[in-house]
Amino acid sequence: MSEPKLSTVPVVRVLVTKVGLDGHDRGVKVVARMLRDAGFEVIYGGLRQTPQTIAETVLQEDVDVVGLSMHSGGHLTLAPAVIEALARRGLDVPVVVGGIIPERDRATLREAGVAEVLNPGASEGQVVAAVRRAAQRRAAPATPGGD
Amino acid sequence: MTRLTGREDWERQYRASPSDVVENTTMSGLEVDPVYGPDDGEFPGQWPYTRGPYASMYRGRLWTMRMFAGFGTAVDTNARFKELLGAGGTGLSVAFDLPTLMGTDSDDPAALGEVGKSGVAVDTLADMETLFDGIDLGSVSTSMTINSPAAIVMAMYVAVGEEHGTPRRRLAGTLQNDILKEYQAQKEYIFPPRPSVRLVNDVVRFCTAEMPLWHPVSISGYHIREAGSTAAQELAFTLANGFAYVEAARASGLEVDVFGKRLSFFFNAHIDFFEEIAKYRAARRIWARWLRHRYGATDERAMQLRFHTQTAGVSLTAQQPEVNIARVAIEALAGVLGGTQSLHTDSFDEALALPTEKAARIALRTQQVIAYETGVTAVADPLGGSYFVESLTDRLEAEAEAIFAHLDELGQGSILEGVYRGIEEGWFQGEIAQASADFERKVNDGRRVLVGVNRFAQADEPEADILYIGAEAEALQRRRLADTKARRDGAVVEKALAKVRQEAARPETNLVPSLLEAVRSYATVGEVVGALAQVFGTWTERAVV
Numbered sequence: 101m102s103e104p105k106l107s108t109v110p111v112v113r114v115l116v117t118k119v120g121l122d123g124h125d126r127g128v129k130v131v132a133r134m135l136r137d138a139g140f141e142v143i144y145g146g147l148r149q150t151p152q153t154i155a156e157t158v159l160q161e162d163v164d165v166v167g168l169s170m171h172s173g174g175h176l177t178l179a180p181a182v183i184e185a186l187a188r189r190g191l192d193v194p195v196v197v198g199g200i201i202p203e204r205d206r207a208t209l210r211e212a213g214v215a216e217v218l219n220p221g222a223s224e225g226q227v228v229a230a231v232r233r234a235a236q237r238r239a240a241p242a243t244p245g246g247d
Numbered sequence: 248m249t250r251l252t253g254r255e256d257w258e259r260q261y262r263a264s265p266s267d268v269v270e271n272t273t274m275s276g277l278e279v280d281p282v283y284g285p286d287d288g289e290f291p292g293q294w295p296y297t298r299g300p301y302a303s304m305y306r307g308r309l310w311t312m313r314m315f316a317g318f319g320t321a322v323d324t325n326a327r328f329k330e331l332l333g334a335g336g337t338g339l340s341v342a343f344d345l346p347t348l349m350g351t352d353s354d355d356p357a358a359l360g361e362v363g364k365s366g367v368a369v370d371t372l373a374d375m376e377t378l379f380d381g382i383d384l385g386s387v388s389t390s391m392t393i394n395s396p397a398a399i400v401m402a403m404y405v406a407v408g409e410e411h412g413t414p415r416r417r418l419a420g421t422l423q424n425d426i427l428k429e430y431q432a433q434k435e436y437i438f439p440p441r442p443s444v445r446l447v448n449d450v451v452r453f454c455t456a457e458m459p460l461w462h463p464v465s466i467s468g469y470h471i472r473e474a475g476s477t478a479a480q481e482l483a484f485t486l487a488n489g490f491a492y493v494e495a496a497r498a499s500g501l502e503v504d505v506f507g508k509r510l511s512f513f514f515n516a517h518i519d520f521f522e523e524i525a526k527y528r529a530a531r532r533i534w535a536r537w538l539r540h541r542y543g544a545t546d547e548r549a550m551q552l553r554f555h556t557q558t559a560g561v562s563l564t565a566q567q568p569e570v571n572i573a574r575v576a577i578e579a580l581a582g583v584l585g586g587t588q589s590l591h592t593d594s595f596d597e598a599l600a601l602p603t604e605k606a607a608r609i610a611l612r613t614q615q616v617i618a619y620e621t622g623v624t625a626v627a628d629p630l631g632g633s634y635f636v637e638s639l640t641d642r643l644e645a646e647a648e649a650i651f652a653h654l655d656e657l658g659q660g661s662i663l664e665g666v667y668r669g670i671e672e673g674w675f676q677g678e679i680a681q682a683s684a685d686f687e688r689k690v691n692d693g694r695r696v697l698v699g700v701n702r703f704a705q706a707d708e709p710e711a712d713i714l715y716i717g718a719e720a721e722a723l724q725r726r727r728l729a730d731t732k733a734r735r736d737g738a739v740v741e742k743a744l745a746k747v748r749q750e751a752a753r754p755e756t757n758l759v760p761s762l763l764e765a766v767r768s769y770a771t772v773g774e775v776v777g778a779l780a781q782v783f784g785t786w787t788e789r790a791v792v
Contacts, residue, residue, distance in 0.1 A: 121345040121361055123434025126475045126561070129680050130687045132792045146790040147434055150357070172345050173600070173716060177360025200565075202600055203710045220565040220598050221700045224691045 112235045115157055116167040117145025119178045127199060128169035131227055135167075138228040151178070151185035158186060158193050165215075165234045170199040180212040194234035198222065257282065257290035257302055264303035269624045271306070281306050282627045291586075291627040295535035297528050297640065299586040300551040304627035305618075310582075311589040312614045313390060313555070317342030317367035318601055319720040320727065321377035324367040328382060340390040340591070341378070342366035343400075348435050350396040350776030353724040363720035365601065370724070371769045373731045375403040376410065385413040389420035390465075390555075395437040397424035398450050399775050402762040405458075419460035421511060421555075424450055425467045427488040427666055430788065431675035432474035437776060440667055442783035445754060448495045453759040455506045462511045464492060465555065472515035473561045475683020478526045479643050481515060483650035484675060486533055487662055490651075493542050494663040503542045507549025514587075516578040517559040523578070524630055525639035527554065527585030533644055537651075555589040556582035563598040567699035568711050571595035576613050583617055584630055590614055600713040673791040680791055728771070735769040743768040744778045751782035 116132045118125060125147060136142045143161050145154065158166060166186070168179060179197050186193055197209060198218035206217045215237060216230040251259070261281060272278050281303060282291055289295075292302035301307055316331065316339075317324045328339055344366040346358035352370050353362045362368050369375060379389075384407065393400050401422050405415045426443040429436045436443065447464060454463035468485030476484065489510065496506050514530065516523055534552035538544040558578040563571045572595045579592050592610040594602030602610070618624060630636040651662065657674075658665025669675050689695040696702050743765040750756045758779075765775050 120359075121349045121351060121357065123429075124474075125434060126473070126683050129792050130475075130683060133684050134687075142792075144790055144792045147788070172361050173364035174345075174360030177718070181359070200599065202713055202715070204715075221697070223701065224687075 111141045112164045113141045113162060114165045114167055114231055115143045115145050115163040117149050117154060118147050119149050119154060119168055119182060120172055120174050122172035123147055124171045131167060134224045134227050135231060151181040154182050155185040155189050158191055159189060163193060164238060165231055166193055166195045168195060168197045170197060175201055176205055176208060179209055179214055183213045194238050196230055196234050252286045253288050253290050253293060254286040260292050260302035265307040269306055271625045279625050284632055295532045296551050297532040298628035298631050300553055304586060305624035309618055310587050311338055312611060313338040313340050313589050313591055314607060314611055315340040315342050315591050318716055319363040320724050321367055321374040325378050325380055338388050343393050344368045347772060348393055350437050350772055352771045352773035353728050355773060362724050364716055368724045370728045370771045371731045372403050372406055372766045373769060375407050379407050384408050384411055385417045392423045394423055394426050394429050394435055396772050396776055397422050398446050398759060399762055399766060399772055401450060402759060402766045405763060406767050415458050418458060421462040421465050423467060424464045427491060428467050428470050430670040431471060431484060432679060433470040436786050438783040439786045440670055444495050448499055449757045449759050451496050451506055452499060452757055455501060462509055465511050465513045467513040469513050469515045469557055472517060474679050476679045477682045478522050479646035480678060480682060482526050482530055482643055483647035487651060487654050487666055490537060490662040491666045494661060503544045504546035504549045507538060507544055512552055512554035514554050514556055515559050516556045516582040518562045518574060518578060520577060520581050521636055522639055523581040524585040525636050525643050528640045529643040533647055553588045556587040557591040558593045560593055560597055563593060564697060564700050565598040567705055568595050568599060570699055572609060575610060579613055580617055583623060586628060596711060596713055599711055603714045673789045676791040731769055739768045740770045743770055744774060747775060747778040748782055751779050
């Protein structure tokens with residue numbers, strides 16, 4: 101899985117994970133498979149991750165995009181906490197959030213720096229497109245060396 | 248057993264049942280019988296109970312309309328409970344927040360952002376005192392949906408009863424306390440499977456001896472289905488978990504005829520109408536056969552499967568949410584035609600947030616329409632004898648039997664060991680993930696239609712009106728907890744926790760009495776869980792995608 105591929109198209113590495121105490125993992129697993137089928141390199145972070153463990157994984161695994169699946173109502177606290185933990189380590193990695201997110205919270209999440217917010221029931225096409233957009237946005241500014 | 252025909256035997260039972268509570272004529276004035284079928288066939292209330300546990304079914308007693316509620320602090324939820332009881336409800340059903348479900352206190356950094364969000368926050372006995380303040384525990388029945396810390400929370404309920412002067416033998420209700428499906432599906436586990444099952448069984452032992460009106464475990468397929476399983480997997484995994492608890496209880500010296508009567512079940516009602524009905528019918532038949540033949544039950548009540556149903560949260564769509572009212576009605580009808588004893592109908596806005604009061608009322612009214620307007624309650628098992636439903640019932644039973652055979656082999660003749668291995672090896676989790684992915688693929692390529700999502704979608708939907716829980720509850724709950732901690736006697740707490748650790752290390756000792764002592768000292772759920780974890784360890788799953 102983690103063998104680097106020889107290709108002109110760089111492989112996008114996506115971490116999909118849960119943050120906080122919520123164990124509802126049907127959605128996150130479905131998304132992991134969708135992204136894998138679409139050619140992304142997917143790292144499944146599993147349950148009960150904290151902002152710190154997520155930032156650690158991003159650093160260790162050289163992740164390009166973080167996908168958070170949230171169903172517990174804690175997104176307004178937890179998603180910004182993940183962004184902050186990434187920033188504290190100097191990681192400029194886009195965060196995509198999906199799950200049970202009320203309409204009125206979407207703008208708040210974007211203001212807090214969330215790159216994309218997915219609706220419940222988002223199609224495979226929408227999920228893949230959102231992650232691609234997030235990855236491109238990251239690739240556009242000069243990537244800090246080492247890639 | 249008896250020389251009577253099926254019908255004669257049924258008639259005898261029926262006459263001894265409670266009298267009619269439902270209209271028994273059609274709108275044209277045609278009188279309908281309480282049940283239909285050939286004289287020598289199987290009737291409701293008869294082995295193996297495919298057609299229902301009771302001869303009279305809803306003519307004797309309607310299902311319980313039990314609506315799940317909980318949010319914010321105990322003060323908020325207590326007010327909601329009083330409203331529900333004031334509106335004529337007799338049953339309460341407590342939804343706890345995620346930190347409570349995970350045994351994490353509200354002041355723990357890991358609880359950040361989740362306190363009081365998806366249920367009520369309970370940290371100490373003080374919160375349970377507030378939650379049930381002014382409610383007569385001797386006249387309500389209370390269902391508590393909690394698993395890993397279930398024994399601790401039940402101990403709190405018993406302690407509140409004592410304070411009110413209601414002895415534990417008069418407390419009626421249900422504790423979910425089904426840890427096995429947590430490892431398989433919902434993932435709210437703390438300790439490893441074996442010590443967790445010991446805790447479940449300690450509660451079963453305690454209740455069998457001291458709480459005759461209490462259901463100590465509600466064996467739940469609901470969450471297995473919500474995690475993405477098929478109906479056949481929901482049926483098979485749930486019943487296998489049930490067999491596992493029976494084996495654990497028997498190994499601890501309990502008689503199957505005694506504790507078997509206190510076990511109850513909880514199934515999903517999904518949208519595939521006839522398959523759901525067949526699932527409930529198959530469940531009753533399988534349970535009866537296994538309890539009698541494999542586990543030696545002789546008391547009929549220990550063989551009769553009774554269940555609660557909830558409509559499928561996962562079938563609700565965030566798109567055009569009002570359409571969910573129709574989905575819920577169809578799913579609830581399947582539960583009723585399948586003979587459920589109790590029903591929760593989801594609110595149409597639950598793909599977006601916790602329900603608003605209006606949405607919750609519509610959900611309850613949906614049950615009342617089915618109960619009082621449609622006439623479906625007049626006849627027990629009205630689909631019995633349908634070629635299609637009978638065939639589906641048989642086929643689901645066969646699918647489930649194949650899964651039991653696999654688990655029996657995994658466990659070398661023990662379903663309990665087979666279930667442990669299936670969890671440890673990620674077998675259940677992998678099967679569920681595969682079924683869920685298969686379904687999703689069908690939705691994506693349009694073979695499965697979701698109205699409003701992959702067909703009949705509507706642009707520019709107006710924003711829905713939802714229940715919004717702000718951050719205030721979290722701050723308030725932290726203050727409540729700090730208050731309680733300041734008022735309690737630290738030395739008493741320490742002593743009680745030391746006792747919990749000590750008894751946890753002795754597998755034959757029933758932990759419930761020492762848990763009772765700990766909660767009476769106002770030890771927090773997190774402290775008690777911490778004490779147990781020092782002995783039991785904690786569990787991390789092998790991730791299976």
